Amino acid sequence: MKQYDAIIIGAGQAGVPLAKKLAAAGKKTAIIEKRFIGGTCINDGCTPTKTLVSSAKMAYQASQSAALGIKIKKFRVDMPAIKKRKDEIVHQFRDGAQNGLEQTKNLDIIFGEASFTGNKTMSVQLNDGGESELKAKLIFINTGAKTFIPDVEGLGDIDYLTSTSILDLDHVPEHLLIIGGNYIGLEFGQMFRRFGSKVTVVERASRIVSREDEDISEEMTEILEAEKINILTNSTITKLKKKKSGKITATITTDREEHNLKCSHVLVAVGRTPQTEALNLVKAGVKTDERGNIAVNSKLETNVKGIYALGDVKGGPAFTHISYNDYTIVYRNLFEKEDLNTNDRPIPYCMFTDPQLARIGLDETEAKKQKLNVKTVKLPMAYVARAIETGDTRGFMKAVVDPKTKKILGATVIGEQGGEIMTILQMAMEGGITYDRIRYCVFAHPLYAESLNNLFIAIED
Structure with missing residues (x-):
């Protein structure tokens, strides 16, 4: 059993800077990451998607250039080149984050999956084989969230896409069907429409971005429909079936009327769920809510003294900047004797549609x-x-x-x-x-x- 002063589970936008700060403060620190340094933002979220959004906007501007007196006769979307640029930028950011950790004294980087074995003890199944036992007085959980997969008949029988796997496409889908009409679904929908896909968005609510004012939703609908994105509200997908031809047939219920729609790809974008299952939080005595979000107080501490949760894993606004702010609150309270909390902090956000x-x-x-x-x-x-x-x-x-x-x-x-x-x-x-x-x-x-x-x-x- 290896003893640390502090252990961070998850190398996301809170975990990475916190690990460096703790180590610099003289705390013997370990950061555990089962996949890639940088978390969702760098690897599957902000960095790759906004890179792709920029390529999509360039295609849109080329298609609209005649209105500004610039006539572009023909342009071609080179999806492999777009993906290559995205991958290079992701690796640049990821490698930069990892190098920063590797150059930090008093900090161990452990690649593997952590699971609590007791109050403040854990076992890590190492990615390169074997197992490591760790313990610490301070533990910070920054494991983030993943795509929520709804219970739709036939969904498991098709190669559906998530906001992570869609980033690996090196071709333009013929017809992309998106389940969910909110921020993630709309960003990808507009992006791939501009790349050349036919796009259909299926939203259960009466309007897209339903958390916003009605006139905001109406304006966004008008903007997207002007780009020939098909938006079906008050609609649910009840069944998906893959044909021998490779095409997918979706059975959709809209206002109690059922109809079929054929597509080539399906993107699931109905929300996110916290990555807490593998942590075995029961062993640590850490409480969660009915959705699996780790329960914390306004200072981001769990019900177990000395164990904190930061970022998406605790629920609430799932934004990178909130995760980073969580880190600043926790660190300043613990090591700079501040008395900060999350009450009434501003929650700015931006959906990167165009x-x-x-x-x-x-x-x-x-x-x-x-x-x-x-x-x-x-x-x-x-x-x-x-x-x-x-x-x-x-x-x-x-x-x-x-x-x-x-x-x-x-x-x-x-x-x-x-x-x-x-x-x-x-x-x-x-x-x-x-x-x-x-x-x-x-x-x-x-x-x-x-x-x-x-x-x-x-x-x-």
């Missing part, structure tokens, strides 16, 4: 549910000078404000550079800058940000 969908704080729906006295303002991108000049006026900016305090309570942006525009408003919210100040703020012309003047001028005080 245009982007970005949000911070309250939306109009939540404000109404809370019966708050608010005003909502909206500015179509068609009224934004920069959007007109660049030839992309899809989407709008929207903000929820308190007319009494003049504070910005939340904002949602669909538009080119939507994430960057949202972040400006987040900074204003964090710094207490009120909308009446932004209304007359001097921004450089002609930026997208400049139109925040016009957004808030619309409010009648």
Whole structure:
């Protein structure tokens, strides 16, 4: 049994920087990773998908270039080259993260799968064979989440795709059927439509991105349908069957009417589930909720003192930046004597469709549910000078404000550079800058940000 001061299970966006910080603080540290350093973000999430999104956007811009007076007669999507570029960037990021760990003194990297054997003891099945027994006073779980696989008849009989396996495609699917009309499904749907696939999105709810305001959902639907993406809402897939020809027949129920649809590939994108099964948390006495998420308090500590959970494995907002912030909270509390918690921290996010969908704080729906006295303002991108000049006026900016305090309570942006525009408003919210100040703020012309003047001028005080 090898003794450590601290053990980190999972080398994701919280685990890697935490391991380096702990080791630098003089703690004898081990980080255990069953697959690749960098976690979902670098290997299967942000890095590869946004690389592919960039290639897809280039294809889209080429197809739309005539509107700007540039006539491109013909272009070809080279999927093997697109995949090669994506793989190279992933390896660059992954290798950089691993090299950083390897160069850290007082830190052991262990490749294998960990399972608790007792309160703060564990066994690791090593990837290169054998087994290792470890223990530590401090344990940090950063094992992340994986694709949730729904119970659909015949799904196990086809070679369905997940957000991980679809990244390995070196060809363009003829017809991609996507189960799920939220962030992951829509990013991949638009991406592969631009690469040349026929795309159908099947969503159980009455609208896509159903967690957003209705007008946001309507705008996103209009944008995607303009690219000839077929969106079926109030729909469920009840059966999948693979034909001898290799084609797949999906039986879909829409508004109680059943019909069949033929496709070449199926992507499952209905959500994520925490990777806790193999951990044998019962042995450690660590509690989970009914979905398998590790239960933590506002300081990210489990019910067992000295054991923490960070990132997607604890449920809640499944974003890389939240995982990283979890690390900063835990480390600063333990080693810099801070008293930080996760209560009321901002949850910004951005869906990297084109245009982007970005949000911070309250939306109009939540404000109404809370019966708050608010005003909502909206500015179509068609009224934004920069959007007109660049030839992309899809989407709008929207903000929820308190007319009494003049504070910005939340904002949602669909538009080119939507994430960057949202972040400006987040900074204003964090710094207490009120909308009446932004209304007359001097921004450089002609930026997208400049139109925040016009957004808030619309409010009648």
